[in-house]
Amino acid sequence: MTVLPPSRTVTGPPPGTRVETLPSVPGLGGLYVRGAAGSAAAQIPGRTTATTLPAVAHRVEGVRVDPGHLTSYQHLLGETGSDALPSGFCHVLAFPVATAVMVRTDFPLPLLGMVHVANAASVLRPVHLGDALDVTAWTQDLRAHRRGTQLDVCAEIAVDGEVAWRGISTYLAKGVHLVGGAESSDAESSVTADASDQESSGEVGASVVWRLSADVGRAYGAVSGDRNPIHMSALSAKAFGFPRAIAHGMYTAARALADVGARRGPTYDWTVEFAKPVLLPGRVDVTYTTGADGAWTYAGRSSSGRPHLAGTVIPNA
Structure with missing residues (x-):
């Protein structure tokens, strides 16, 4: 029996998640600056760190793909020229929105030092150049790991109200052990x-x-x-x-x-x-x-x- 990847079994943000709509896709440069500051603050003695993930999803509506951006991606990766967006390009589009969740002040893990250990993504219907894209991202399943703490960072791209692409990125924060939570059975990499x-x-x-x-x-x-x-x-x-x-x-x-x-x-x-x-x-x-x-x-x-x-x-x- 084929085991479905998590990108096919996740069906949107967890119940009770509040959706915050951003005015535009945030720039990764500014997000990394915020993430670095938050990571440094996490090292301050006596600072209280949250032990739960923020019950918040970020969304940007009506995103349009720049044709030149898609062409540059296709040339670099060796993708065939087409107006259908490759799954890897969909990940690129969603990544800044997902990162915006990870640099929130109520996000419990330091951004710097997080290790990307696995990824799963599903193209559920073709996404095309010219489509208006609604991008939503959130975090879930905070869990202990023998080397720190793991979580899943999830993102969806919807077209005309229908989810067309979903990606699940699994991260490990090495050496960061939060109170509570069952230990993950996942090794750092299998x-x-x-x-x-x-x-x-x-x-x-x-x-x-x-x-x-x-x-x-x-x-x-x-x-x-x-x-x-x-x-x-x-x-x-x-x-x-x-x-x-x-x-x-x-x-x-x-x-x-x-x-x-x-x-x-x-x-x-x-x-x-x-x-x-x-x-x-x-x-x-x-x-x-x-x-x-x-x-x-x-x-x-x-x-x-x-x-x-x-x-x-x-x-x-």
Whole structure:
């Protein structure tokens, strides 16, 4: 039996959630400044930290996609030129609205240091360039983890009042242990990055090599707005403990999605789990496997065999 990803089982904000409508999509630069200030304040001795998630969703209505923005994204990721928005681009559109929830003063975890460990997204109906998009984001399922605290950051894009896309991002706040809550059974990452382990009779496999340049983080930052210092340069990444800049996890996941291309169909589920970050410049060996049902499994590892990511792309009939 196929297990549905959380992006297919979540059906909107939890009961009792208040929706706050924002005048426009907030800029990620300003949000990161607020997030950094909040993270610093969380370290002040004696400061009381909330232990529940804000029962608030943020919404921006009537968002229009800039054609040049979509084209730049498609060129960078290797997506086919089309007016249908790839799921990875939908994530880019929703990310600032979701981040706005995570920098609220009543959000209990520091934004800096949060690790993106997994993502699931579903295109429930095609989203097209020219559609007026209503973007809603909220957080849910705060839970203890052996290495800190996990939660899910959820976002939806609706067209004409109907949810067309939904994404669920799972984050881990390492070393932050909140009072209460059952421990998550999830490991930090269960990625094996070996698609061949899942092959069975009748499956077809293929492999490619990505050679990522030192400026990939800056290029993806330009199209996504996510200019986190760990992605921008070796110098800025070293301040956060990395020997070199690292690729955005969602860049690697979206590139795998683009490699599957039109074979995913007009509506599909897309999942990824992240393991070791990709240092830039770097090489990723990626394996793709598909079965008779049309579902794709992908996995990426370093030349030394260390896993970077693994996931699925499943067309919906």
